[in-house]
Amino acid sequence: MRIDVVTIFPELFEPFAATSLIGRAIEGGLLRLDVHDLRRWTTDRHRTVDDEPFGGGGGMVMSAPPWLGAVRELCGDRQVTRILLSPQGRRLDDRLVRELAQVGDLLLMCGRYEGVDERVRELVVDLEVSIGDYVLSGGEVPAMALIEALSRQVPGVVGLADSVERDSFRDGRLDFPHYTRPRVVEGLEVPEVLVSGDHAAIERWRQKRALERTARRRPDLLGSDDGEADR
Numbered sequence: 191m192r193i194d195v196v197t198i199f200p201e202l203f204e205p206f207a208a209t210s211l212i213g214r215a216i217e218g219g220l221l222r223l224d225v226h227d228l229r230r231w232t233t234d235r236h237r238t239v240d241d242e243p244f245g246g247g248g249g250m251v252m253s254a255p256p257w258l259g260a261v262r263e264l265c266g267d268r269q270v271t272r273i274l275l276s277p278q279g280r281r282l283d284d285r286l287v288r289e290l291a292q293v294g295d296l297l298l299m300c301g302r303y304e305g306v307d308e309r310v311r312e313l314v315v316d317l318e319v320s321i322g323d324y325v326l327s328g329g330e331v332p333a334m335a336l337i338e339a340l341s342r343q344v345p346g347v348v349g350l351a352d353s354v355e356r357d358s359f360r361d362g363r364l365d366f367p368h369y370t371r372p373r374v375v376e377g378l379e380v381p382e383v384l385v386s387g388d389h390a391a392i393e394r395w396r397q398k399r400a401l402e403r404t405a406r407r408r409p410d411l412l413g414s415d416d417g418e419a420d421r
């Protein structure tokens with residue numbers, strides 16, 4: 191999988207690209223992640239990427255020319271899906287992650303300030319993606335969230351394919367509870383079934399707990415809205 195990122199803060203991606211699963215995926219050639227500084231496509235001495243909004247009001251708007259230059263140069267003749275991270279986008283969920291893992295090369299565009307000139311959207315953006323109904327200062331953290339979720343879909347990135355298959359949301363449910371040693375923590379014991387050695391019973395217990403938890407915390411995932419909100 192190849193992902194290009196355009197940002198005014200490329201340095202934010204350095205530790206991200208060097209750590210844990212992502213670091214190993216890049217090193218092992220399973221993921222190619224190229225991060226580009228948007229200012230490379232500016233033409234003035236101050237390498238300006240923003241300007242005041244037409245119509246007035248507060249804040250600054252990212253201007254179109256650097257974005258257009260970046261997208262056109264980086265995509266060239268390649269078939270690339272160009273994604274702008276923004277709170278106005280389609281909400282990221284497991285379904286969208288799986289869709290995007292299938293479309294081939296991606297270009298992630300990290301907006302900042304009050305937003306990006308609308309003509310960027312019209313001319314070079316295929317899809318806008320939001321990671322939730324709250325506003326961050328830029329698209330960098332959302333881009334990392336998307337990259338991390340996508341990389342888990344690349345065969346070989348997560349050691350045991352089984353652990354991706356078992357991820358929360360895979361079958362429209364939250365995850366079941368997990369336990370490890372020590373067996374007793376401040377008086378709380380591991381459920382007996384998990385140390386019984388009866389694998390069929392363990393599987394039944396896990397399915398039941400996942401379903402109960404989903405019904406209580408996220409009834410919307412089960413197609414109903416009447417659970418308790420006890421998160």
Ligand code: ADE
Pocket residue numbers: 275276277319320321322323324325326327328329332
């Ligand atoms: N940029 C700022 N807030 C964002 C959000 N919630 N999702 C994606 N990009 C963003």
